[in-house]
Amino acid sequence: MPRATFAGVTFDFLLDGLQDTHEGMATVREIPSGPGDAYVDLGGPLLARRSVTIRVDSEADYRTLAALPGTAASSGPLTSAAEGAPRDAVLLSVARTWRRGTGAQLCRTEWVFP
Amino acid sequence: MTTTVRTTTLEVYVHDGAEWQYDTTAYAVSCSFGFDQRFAEATVRRTGGGLIAVNYWSPVEIKLGCTPGAGAATRFKGYVVPVENAVYPIDSVLTCKGVLYRAQWVRNQTPGGTVLAEPPTGAPDEAQVQAILTACAVPYTAGNIAGTGKALGSEFFDFDNPTVPGPFTWGEGASGLDYIEQLDAVSVPDDASGRFRTFETLGGDVFRIPMATAPAATPDFSFTEGVDVLEARLTRDPAGAANRVTVTGAPTPLGGSVPGVEGLDVYRFTAGTSAAPYLPPGLPNGPDGYPALTATFASPLIEKALVVDPDVAGDVLSCEAVAAFLLQEHNAVLDTLEFATPRDDLLGPGQTIHLHSPRLAVTDPDQHYWLQRLEITLDERGAFTQKLTCLRRS
Numbered sequence: 001m002p003r004a005t006f007a008g009v010t011f012d013f014l015l016d017g018l019q020d021t022h023e024g025m026a027t028v029r030e031i032p033s034g035p036g037d038a039y040v041d042l043g044g045p046l047l048a049r050r051s052v053t054i055r056v057d058s059e060a061d062y063r064t065l066a067a068l069p070g071t072a073a074s075s076g077p078l079t080s081a082a083e084g085a086p087r088d089a090v091l092l093s094v095a096r097t098w099r100r101g102t103g104a105q106l107c108r109t110e111w112v113f114p
Numbered sequence: 115m116t117t118t119v120r121t122t123t124l125e126v127y128v129h130d131g132a133e134w135q136y137d138t139t140a141y142a143v144s145c146s147f148g149f150d151q152r153f154a155e156a157t158v159r160r161t162g163g164g165l166i167a168v169n170y171w172s173p174v175e176i177k178l179g180c181t182p183g184a185g186a187a188t189r190f191k192g193y194v195v196p197v198e199n200a201v202y203p204i205d206s207v208l209t210c211k212g213v214l215y216r217a218q219w220v221r222n223q224t225p226g227g228t229v230l231a232e233p234p235t236g237a238p239d240e241a242q243v244q245a246i247l248t249a250c251a252v253p254y255t256a257g258n259i260a261g262t263g264k265a266l267g268s269e270f271f272d273f274d275n276p277t278v279p280g281p282f283t284w285g286e287g288a289s290g291l292d293y294i295e296q297l298d299a300v301s302v303p304d305d306a307s308g309r310f311r312t313f314e315t316l317g318g319d320v321f322r323i324p325m326a327t328a329p330a331a332t333p334d335f336s337f338t339e340g341v342d343v344l345e346a347r348l349t350r351d352p353a354g355a356a357n358r359v360t361v362t363g364a365p366t367p368l369g370g371s372v373p374g375v376e377g378l379d380v381y382r383f384t385a386g387t388s389a390a391p392y393l394p395p396g397l398p399n400g401p402d403g404y405p406a407l408t409a410t411f412a413s414p415l416i417e418k419a420l421v422v423d424p425d426v427a428g429d430v431l432s433c434e435a436v437a438a439f440l441l442q443e444h445n446a447v448l449d450t451l452e453f454a455t456p457r458d459d460l461l462g463p464g465q466t467i468h469l470h471s472p473r474l475a476v477t478d479p480d481q482h483y484w485l486q487r488l489e490i491t492l493d494e495r496g497a498f499t500q501k502l503t504c505l506r507r508s
Contacts, residue, residue: 026495032344037341041180044496
């Protein structure tokens, strides 16, 4: 299981369920009442997004990551053997289900790559 | 079945006082032009801000379009007028107005007003408009500001109020555009073929040319339902129609008489026709022996009754020409055609537009429309749309 580091926190990257999304601004308009003519306007690409489950080693690591979204510290290099060279990323969200104990735990995270 | 795939472009440039700056935060824009609005307007939606020094009266130029298509063509030139800006944490709107807004904003600071024409020489309407534009610092090319060439103001004299400033005075505190619009409203040449109107183009150039709500014989652009029309609506409304127009002008010399003119107080002319199929049946006959609905128009800038007036020697505007022009405009049902197209043609108000739409029962190949208003938008996802409002008298 590849390890990764972001904002000083090291965690496991679960490749199972990892999803990369690449979208752009495209508007499709079909002309009504005709033979089916259409206009597709391409307004440019959007940032690549990633949704991935991570496993943090401790409750403290979880709290460190959970405090990042929306702050300047949420943007920085993501270092992972699976990625190769460090890659700039922005952590958008961290989510976990309720759990009773502390320690290693699974979190669902969302990232965007500027 | 044809699919047109194109890349849309938006470029907003703001002059920060030193040089033009490309605004990287702009992501959506809407520009509107038309003869139903006094000057062009645009709104630019931006995210973030603070990268460019935007000040009151900062010049702005907006280029947008599609490739393939017209590409990044200039669609608006004017000024940022940030007094109406609404700023929310990550979104702001720049409100922009066209170059003619300067003439609307500037008020005459000359004590007692500025006399633009007076006896015995007067001054042509185009010269008066140019004087106002110059005073308001509106950029223009003299050759683009045309007019009737008549010696306006050369005949005006109010015998009842000889010390009051005449109507050819740009009043103290009055807006420059107000005076221009008053002048435009009466600037009809003797053949009544049109009325001069001061307006600005998409490129920010100011023109003054004669116009009538009449399309040309050959359309500038043609559109077809099912091919390049997203939505369309046609309204036919006889409200405002009239088959008789009375125009009154400046005061006549006290006690004078003007042949062919009703009354002695002001110059007056009435034009009418019995051909008015839009009138409801059963109306009683009017003063001319047929059912009539009368529209009226009055302006002291009109200094004689008849085009060839035996009582007024000067070459000035006549009630007869203005009445003849207004009768053409009023004696009709007004068809208003509104539709939206994704096409990227360089449209502009005053052009002649043809639409083929079986659903709207608009199928006559010779039936064209006059483009009154144009709105160009590029939304936040990059979709390019032009909305047209077209008129036709029928």
